[in-house]
Amino acid sequence: MDDLIKYINFPVIEDARGNLAFIQNDILPFEFKRIYYLFDVPSNAFRGGHSHINQYEVLIALSGSFEVVLDNGKEKVKALLNKPNKGLLIKTNIWRELENFSSGAVCLVLASDVFIEEDYIRDYDDFLKSVI
Secondary structure, three states: OOOOOEEEEOOEEOOOOOOEEOOOOOOOOOOOOEEEEEEOOOOOOOEEEEEEOOOOEEEEEEEOOEEEEEEOOOOEEEEEEOOOOEEEEEOOOOEEEEEOOOOOOEEEEEEOOOOOHHHEEOOHHHHHHHHO
């Protein structure tokens, strides 16, 4: 179970005027090629609902909070993201669902590759067949 949840803490420079966190490729276990973000997600909606064959991702709650359900086909765990200096690493072949978005939540995603539809598994039964 613990191998499903891997957090990455980003360096923070604290200042009386406000904190500054930064992300560089040498902090991540991959070089990111794509950045995207989710916002204005209704609290009763969910995002994700897929896994990746080759792509790694790091999810960060830049504002607000949300939960990520991670599933490797044998077990499911839930991770809470609510700090902008803490990212959740999601490796390959992990089904993910994002839920319980707070008002004003923003989810930043750093991805190891550009968008490639063929890298997605969007059907849960197909996902289970691929990992079991």
